[in-house]
Amino acid sequence: MIADTTFLVHFLREGIARNDGPARRFFARNRSALIRTSIISLSEVSVSFGTSEEAWEYFKRWKIYPLHRGIADAAADIDRELIATGGRLGENDNWIAGFCRYYVEPVISLDQAFDRVPRLRRISY
Numbered sequence: 525m526i527a528d529t530t531f532l533v534h535f536l537r538e539g540i541a542r543n544d545g546p547a548r549r550f551f552a553r554n555r556s557a558l559i560r561t562s563i564i565s566l567s568e569v570s571v572s573f574g575t576s577e578e579a580w581e582y583f584k585r586w587k588i589y590p591l592h593r594g595i596a597d598a599a600a601d602i603d604r605e606l607i608a609t610g611g612r613l614g615e616n617d618n619w620i621a622g623f624c625r626y627y628v629e630p631v632i633s634l635d636q637a638f639d640r641v642p643r644l645r646r647i648s649y
Contacts, residue, residue, distance in 0.1 A: 529565040564623070566586075634649070
């Protein structure tokens, strides 16, 4: 499973507030699953920290998928498919969907726009 940016933001905010909210409960319920994220989402959430280094330190136990050509190709394919249907994702969501398609993993997200992506499964929390 690949956590999108919103999941990371909720996970971070719930941790700071010491709140057992929906993101942390989802994480706890799925301890045996491998929950990962992308370099795109980590870079988006890193603005919530004083420095990018602090963000990397906070998420150091998470598997962070790097960007490479296979993901770029998958993201381009998704964008083409959605353009053909008359709708597109936001730029960073398109990248996140590309990671999911490339690794054949669902996205953990509240964003229903991911439901429009063919061959992508969204898991809500």
